[in-house]
Amino acid sequence: MRLLLMSDTHLPRRAKRLPEPLLAELPHADVVFHAGDWVDTATLDLLESRSRRLVAVYGNNDGPELRARLPEVAHADLGGLRFGVVHETGPAAGREARCAARFPDLDVLVFGHSHIPWDSTAPTGLRLLNPGSPTDRRRPHCTYLTATLADAALTEVTLHRLPR
Structure with missing residues (x-):
């Protein structure tokens, strides 16, 4: 199963539309995750339809x-x-412990807000993934994530950098 993860699209404030490389991933994704800060309903409509x-x-x-x-x-x-x-x-410091306590029944937590990519695992085994933002960078690049889910495991978790 192919997963596509994004967050913090902030359209049309930060960009006029989603980047083409990200849109090109949509037909290949079995499941698309969006961790909030859409800003417009048109982007939600687009992702629901595609x-x-x-x-x-x-x-x-x-x-x-x-x-x-x-x-x-x-x-x-x-x-x-x-x-x-x-x-x-919340803040990066203590994130794993805080999220493991808040979400004890999860295996993977997808989150956003910071626009900064994150991939870590809490001592409980909870995997935390932040895809960054495809339209509003806080570090050198706009980003999103893809992953493969097979045999109850995430593999090929890849951070994709988008052109500036």
């Missing part, structure tokens, strides 16, 4: 229309793993 399955939440910059359509926390059981999606997890 994704086989969308697992998504709203973020702190999302208004009432998006909050009416999306949860604050989303869950999905996929290929033997329990996924959760949330926008914000």
Whole structure:
């Protein structure tokens, strides 16, 4: 199963549209994750229409229309793993312990907010993934993640850098 992870698209504030390399990944993804801060409903409409399955939440910059359509926390059981999606997890220091305590029944937590990619594992085994932002960089590059899910394991977790 092919996964596509993104967050913090902030359209149309940070860019006019999603980058072409990211859009080109949509037909190859079995599941698309978006960890909030869409800003516009058009991006949600686009991902709903082009994704086989969308697992998504709203973020702190999302208004009432998006909050009416999306949860604050989303869950999905996929290929033997329990996924959760949330926008914000707080400061980097102590993130693994804090998230493991808040989400004890998850195997993977996808989050956003910082626009900074993150891939770590808590002592409990919880894998934390932040794909960064495809449209608003806080470090040298805009980014997103892809991964493969097979035999109840994530493999080929790849951070993709987008052209500036």
